[in-house]
Each structure stands twice: as structure tokens, then as C-alpha cells.
Amino acid sequence: MTMYINILKPEELQMTLQQLDAAAQDVINAGQAREEAYGNKADLVKQRTTLKTDVDLTESEAIMNIKGEGKSAYAEMPGGEKVYLTNETAREAYRKMASQEQRKSLALVEADINALEVIYYQASDKWQTVKAASDAIQAKANLQAAMLTFMAKQG
Template sequence: MSTLQIGSYSHIIKPENVESVNTMVDAALSDLVAIEKEVGEAYGNRAELVKAAKQLEGEIKLLEAGAFMKIGVDNTVEIDGNKVKLANAEMRDMYRRHVSREPRSQLTSIEADLAQVECQIALMKDRWDILKQSTNLIEARAWAQGHLLKFLSSKG
């Protein structure tokens, strides 16, 4: 092959360009592994939060069921040392929420944390998709470089 033909490809197959592509491939793969690790940790956190939320939901149901069992025959209950008559469904609902206010507050906090973790997971997945696209472009460049080197070496 003439020098002119090899020369037209020299900018692609320069040793520093080959090394640059190899460095980019290594960096991109490292970044992909790091993001996958972060996503895995976030899913672990999400699982813990979902478990805690489900446990609190069960606790709330038990507290509220126990509260209804304490309603007297005359529809009265004791709230903070005072007897209160639960005259209608709205009052009973208020009593139910009063009894379960602490675990409901904890549940709200856990649900907020869960929403935050889910947003983080979505952002990490977006970063992963963008990085994967970049990695695919780098991979294509490396493939073209490698095949060009192979072709040129076979033409000797």
C-alpha cells in the first residue's frame, strides 16, 4: 500500500489516538460500573424503606382496630383523660387518626424518603443511559480503529 493511502488514515491510527480511545473505553466502563453500583445501593435503600413503610402500615391498622375495640357501648372513648362521645362517622375517623398519629407521621417521613430515593434512581438511570450511549460511540470508534489497523497490516 502506498504511503499516500496510509497517510490518509494516519490521524486515526496514530499511537496517541489509539491510546486515547483505550483510555476512554476504560474510563467509560469504570463509570458504568460505578453507576450500576450506585443504582444497586439505591435499590437496597428503597427496599428497606418499602419494608419499613409496610410494617408501619400494619402497625397503623392494628392500632386503629384496637382503638375501635375501645369504643364503649355508648360511643364514648377516653382521649387524653377526657371522655369524648363519637357522635358520627367523622368523629370516629378523627379518633382513628388521633390514635395512629405517631406512626402516620413516621410513615409520611418514610414515604418522603422513598420518593427521594426513587427520584435518585431515575436520575441515575438517566445518567446510565447517557453514559451507555457515549460508551457505544467510543466502542464504535475503537472497533473502526481496530479494523482499520487490521486492514492496513494485512496490506503490508
């Protein structure tokens, strides 16, 4: 019975209450960090979609600016220089060159999204760890409450 009495000492009960308060705050903080990471991702996904559309439009415009046909197809570069686009590889390079700025921006946004994914998974892992610790403290509090109830009934 002494073992039971030790866990029911006022300082033990007070410590459990403090642990419950701290655990609740930890769960809230970890949850907010997870939500923040997810919220930032939504903005970046919107940017990514816009940039992909910009890339498509710029590349379509570049293709439409190709003059001539077949082996005589060419494009005029910003300095007025003619670049012949005699095969698919050359046309692909021209198309990608026309959209290089948008592609760079898109790559940066995608890198940010990937970094946020890592942050989100780290925050989720932390939340799960904090939640498990909180559950253990809650179990201890439930045990103490049950023991106090039992002892009160014994009278």
C-alpha cells in the first residue's frame, strides 16, 4: 500500500498537473508548427501552378515565332541573329531557352516546396512524439484519479 501512497502524495499530484499543463502546451505548439508548414505550402503550390502556366505560354509563343519550315526553319534571337532549328533537339533547346527565366523561378519554388515537405514531416514526427508523451502523462493522471477514488470509497 505504501507504493500507492507515494504516487498520491500532494507533490506527486502537483507534478502530474504541471506535466499535463506542459504536455498540453507542447501538443498545441507542435500542432501549430505543423499547420504553419502546411499553410505555407498552399501559397507555393499556387505559385508553382502559375509558373508552369507561364512556362507553357512562353514556350508556345517561342514555337509560334519559328519562321520557315523543315530544314529552313529558324528563329531570330534578341540581337537579330538567326538560329536555324533544323531538328527536334534544336527546337527543344530554343523552346527551353525562351522560358529559362520562368523555369529558374519554377525550380526555386519547387525547391521551397520540397524543403517545406521536409519541415512538415519533421513537425509531424515531433507532434506524434509529443502526443505520445502527453498520452503517457494522461495515463498516469488517470491512474492517480482512479486510486484516489478507490481510497475515498474505502474510507
